[in-house]
Amino acid sequence: MADSAKVIEILKKIIADVDEQKLFLTELDNVIGDGDHGINLARGFDAVNDVIGTFEGKDIGTILKNVGMKLVSTVGGASGPLYGTAFMKAGAFLNGKTEMDMNDFIGMMDVAIEGIMKRGKAVKGEKTMLDAMIPALDAMKASYEADSDAKKALDAAVAAAEEGIEYTKTIIATKGRASYLGERSIGHQDPGATSFTLMLKAVQALA
Numbered sequence: 001m002a003d004s005a006k007v008i009e010i011l012k013k014i015i016a017d018v019d020e021q022k023l024f025l026t027e028l029d030n031v032i033g034d035g036d037h038g039i040n041l042a043r044g045f046d047a048v049n050d051v052i053g054t055f056e057g058k059d060i061g062t063i064l065k066n067v068g069m070k071l072v073s074t075v076g077g078a079s080g081p082l083y084g085t086a087f088m089k090a091g092a093f094l095n096g097k098t099e100m101d102m103n104d105f106i107g108m109m110d111v112a113i114e115g116i117m118k119r120g121k122a123v124k125g126e127k128t129m130l131d132a133m134i135p136a137l138d139a140m141k142a143s144y145e146a147d148s149d150a151k152k153a154l155d156a157a158v159a160a161a162e163e164g165i166e167y168t169k170t171i172i173a174t175k176g177r178a179s180y181l182g183e184r185s186i187g188h189q190d191p192g193a194t195s196f197t198l199m200l201k202a203v204q205a206l207a
């Protein structure tokens with residue numbers, strides 16, 4: 001599915017896509033939060049971009065751990081520690097690996113999501129990034145178990161994440177800043193669910 005060089009290529013796409021989508025993500029956060037999600041993430045991935053040259057020749061675990069540490073130290077807001085934790089957990093899971101297959105990717109997503117849930121004390125259905133992540137992981141697992149086809153599994157994951165974004169429009173936020181809005185958060189999609197889907201799409205496009 002991906003070696004270290006491919007992971008670096010995917011990271012470069014994420015860096016470019018976050019930068020391109022930062023105003024959109026920030027607009028989404030403007031409606032139900034404080035309007036900094038895109039700017040926060042772009043700052044973090046800019047910092048990753050500054051050190052991406054040092055990732056060459058490193059194992060996937062080391063690369064992802066370094067991404068996580070950069071995000072924690074630069075992103076700020078709720079999403080910094082959450083995405084940072086996710087990448088650090090993913091890195092620990094893939095420690096020493098220079099190749100990952102679909103089972104590795106599924107296992108990595110599992111520990112990353114578990115890390116986010118512990119750190120953010122959140123579950124599915126609270127209008128957060130988890131509402132795209134958990135369905136994406138479930139769909140990916142089910143598809144891969146049925147067909148053993150990595151491409152199909154990633155397509156299923158992206159479709160489920162996109163449905164997850166739509167689902168966030170229908171529910172009240174009970175975690176993060178959007179929870180201050182209560183009922184008024186209904187009708188608006190979650191910025192974090194949107195940014196996660198953008199990252200997953202970069203994997204789908206290149207892996």
Ligand code: ADP
Nearest residue numbers: 037077078079120122128129175176191192193
């Ligand atoms: P902040 O809310 O501190 O301004 P950001 O705007 O960068 O941080 O990120 C907001 C996103 O973080 C939300 O859209 C949501 O997806 C996610 N989020 C917030 N709190 C939690 C939580 N406890 N668990 C999981 N995700 C969360």
Ligand code: MG
Nearest residue numbers: 033034036037
């Ligand atoms: Mg915000």
